[in-house]
Amino acid sequence: MFKKIREFIIESCIRLSGLLVILFVILIFLLLLKESLSLFGVYPIKDFLFGTKWLPVSEPPKFGIIPLVLGSIFVTIGAIIICVPLGVATAMFIAEVAPPTLKHILKSLVEILASIPSVVLGFIGIVWLGPFLKETFHLNTGMCGLTGSLLLAFMALPTIISISEDAITGVPKSYREAAFGLGATRWQTLWRILLPAASSGIMASIMLGIGRVIGETMVVLMVTGNSPILPHSILQPLRTLTATIAGEMGETVSGSDHYLALFATGLILFIITFIINFIAEVYLQRTRK
Amino acid sequence: MSSAKTRQNIAFFILGLATLVVVVPIIFTIIYVTIKGIGAVNWEFLTAEPRDGMKEGGIFPAIVGTIALVIGTMFFSLPLGVLAAIYLVEYAKDNFFTRLIKLCVVNLSGVPSIVYGLFGFGLFVLLLNLGKSIIAGSLTLAIMSLPVIITATKEALETVPASFREISLSLGATKWQTIRNCVLPYAVPGILTGTVLSLSRAAGETAPILFTVVCFWMSYLPQSAFDQAMALPYHLYTIATQVPNIPSKIIFGTAFVLIAIVFLMNLVSIIIRAHFRKKKLW
Numbered sequence: 001m002f003k004k005i006r007e008f009i010i011e012s013c014i015r016l017s018g019l020l021v022i023l024f025v026i027l028i029f030l031l032l033l034k035e036s037l038s039l040f041g042v043y044p045i046k047d048f049l050f051g052t053k054w055l056p057v058s059e060p061p062k063f064g065i066i067p068l069v070l071g072s073i074f075v076t077i078g079a080i081i082i083c084v085p086l087g088v089a090t091a092m093f094i095a096e097v098a099p100p101t102l103k104h105i106l107k108s109l110v111e112i113l114a115s116i117p118s119v120v121l122g123f124i125g126i127v128w129l130g131p132f133l134k135e136t137f138h139l140n141t142g143m144c145g146l147t148g149s150l151l152l153a154f155m156a157l158p159t160i161i162s163i164s165e166d167a168i169t170g171v172p173k174s175y176r177e178a179a180f181g182l183g184a185t186r187w188q189t190l191w192r193i194l195l196p197a198a199s200s201g202i203m204a205s206i207m208l209g210i211g212r213v214i215g216e217t218m219v220v221l222m223v224t225g226n227s228p229i230l231p232h233s234i235l236q237p238l239r240t241l242t243a244t245i246a247g248e249m250g251e252t253v254s255g256s257d258h259y260l261a262l263f264a265t266g267l268i269l270f271i272i273t274f275i276i277n278f279i280a281e282v283y284l285q286r287t288r289k
Numbered sequence: 290m291s292s293a294k295t296r297q298n299i300a301f302f303i304l305g306l307a308t309l310v311v312v313v314p315i316i317f318t319i320i321y322v323t324i325k326g327i328g329a330v331n332w333e334f335l336t337a338e339p340r341d342g343m344k345e346g347g348i349f350p351a352i353v354g355t356i357a358l359v360i361g362t363m364f365f366s367l368p369l370g371v372l373a374a375i376y377l378v379e380y381a382k383d384n385f386f387t388r389l390i391k392l393c394v395v396n397l398s399g400v401p402s403i404v405y406g407l408f409g410f411g412l413f414v415l416l417l418n419l420g421k422s423i424i425a426g427s428l429t430l431a432i433m434s435l436p437v438i439i440t441a442t443k444e445a446l447e448t449v450p451a452s453f454r455e456i457s458l459s460l461g462a463t464k465w466q467t468i469r470n471c472v473l474p475y476a477v478p479g480i481l482t483g484t485v486l487s488l489s490r491a492a493g494e495t496a497p498i499l500f501t502v503v504c505f506w507m508s509y510l511p512q513s514a515f516d517q518a519m520a521l522p523y524h525l526y527t528i529a530t531q532v533p534n535i536p537s538k539i540i541f542g543t544a545f546v547l548i549a550i551v552f553l554m555n556l557v558s559i560i561i562r563a564h565f566r567k568k569k570l571w
Binding site for chain 2: 124
């Protein structure tokens with residue numbers, strides 16, 4: 001009898017834990033939605049989504065998120081242009097070219113990169129990369145979109161490298177043997193056989209990398225110059241969705257319009273990353289088949 | 290044929306070059322922070338409070354705060370994550386509910402850290418009235434760490450052979466007894482590795498604790514889980530960006546200690562993995 005009760009209690013706990021995972025996602029969404037709807041009660045949703053001015057403390061305040069969305073897009077595109085070719089090439093090198101010992105060292109280095117806290121990379125951006133870029137490209141300031149893009153590219157690399165490498169390594173051995181049997185070189189096999197066969201895994205890694213870049217906060221808060229104006233180039237100071245929330249939340253009064261606008265910004269971020277992760281998951285499912 | 294060979298050499302050279310472009314900055318970053326920061330680290334730096342507007346003294350309260358947060362995060366996320374993974378591997382049938390949980394785990398792992406910060410602030414700090422406190426921050430970081438722990442535990446449970454379970458069940462053990470005695474012990478290394486890894490990430494995170502725990506400076510150490518605390522990543526952020534004229538030695542020293550703590554935790558997880566792999570029985 002006692003055994004049965006204990007079994008029942010434990011099973012209930014286990015089921016409850018599974019349920020809680022769903023509950024957390026729903027709670028995050030509902031909380032963001034609730035505060036966003038409160039904002040749209042007093043501030044038109046159209047002006048929020050399509051407004052080109054983010055002036056939260058002016059009178060009357062303006063909460064147009066277009067400058068922030070563009071800031072995020074600029075920085076993300078910059079980062080992706082840098083990290084996708086580098087990441088995939090490195091994954092190819094680790095998977096097919098490097099001898100075992102080197103492979104092991106390279107993989108450890110990538111893991112080390114993944115574990116460096118973002119605030120440390122932001123600090124490197126302030127003391128070294130920013131000033132370096134300013135000198136090299138004769139910019140007005142080193143605290144600009146480009147500095148952010150470079151550091152974010154760096155942060156997305158471990159995701160892209162490790163998942164792409166898994167995808168390339170995971171291609172069935174018979175593919176390789178068939179290609180070699182037909183007289184293909186290792187490079188021809190890698191380029192024409194393995195890469196296409198691993199393409200959904202590589203796409204998944206790129207999507208997850210993009211998700212990582214869009215969601216990253218501290219680096220962009222520290223190095224992109226924090227100016228919420230419509231950006232025209234990646235070489236000028238700008239501000240992303242994430243940095244706006246992190247930089248302004250501390251100054252708001254809870255329940256104020258500004259506070260609500262930051263939650264609405266969070267909702268936009270949540271929806272964007274949800275879609276990106278969903279696409280990545282679809283690609284990953286395809287790889288598993 | 291020789292042109293194909295030449296093309297291969299050129300291609301592999303380019304791939305190697307790309308790898309070099311990736312690897313050199315990693316090594317540079319580590320060496321740069323170490324060389325500039327290690328000089329600041331001494332006993333006083335690790336055990337004293339900041340003095341004179343952060344310009345002198347040490348970072349002891351920030352280290353204490355970060356350790357408290359890591360312990361708090363583990364307290365909440367380890368049981369929950371392990372139980373959820375047990376559900377997915379041992380109990381769940383392939384139905385809509387199970388697929389929904391899996392989708393939610395994927396989604397949780399993709400939620401930006403600052404959104405966790407907003408959520409923790411809205412739910413734990415304001416709605417549940419915990420205030421800015423270690424407990425509110427730990428809960429926030431715990432939810433953020435869940436996906437990693439669940440995924441690691443799931444993989445660890447899945448590698449335990451089905452025959453272990455069958456034998457135990459055939460001897461009359463209940464389902465939970467089977468999991469408790471014949472499955473979990475063999476999954477421990479995988480669970481530990483994943484947990485330590487996720488905690489090392491939590492230790493380095495700044496965005497989720499911005500509005501849920503940290504304060505700029507405290508004259509006393511936190512006395513309970515309901516107190517605010519300082520934390521290393523946030524401390525580094527403030528002295529690097531918010532306060533002017535901090536000696537660079539102190540900033541680099543703080544960055545070095547933060548990296549050292551995170552690496553140490555990673556090292557622990559690697560050692561656990563290697564240690565148990567040697568003793569693996571099947």
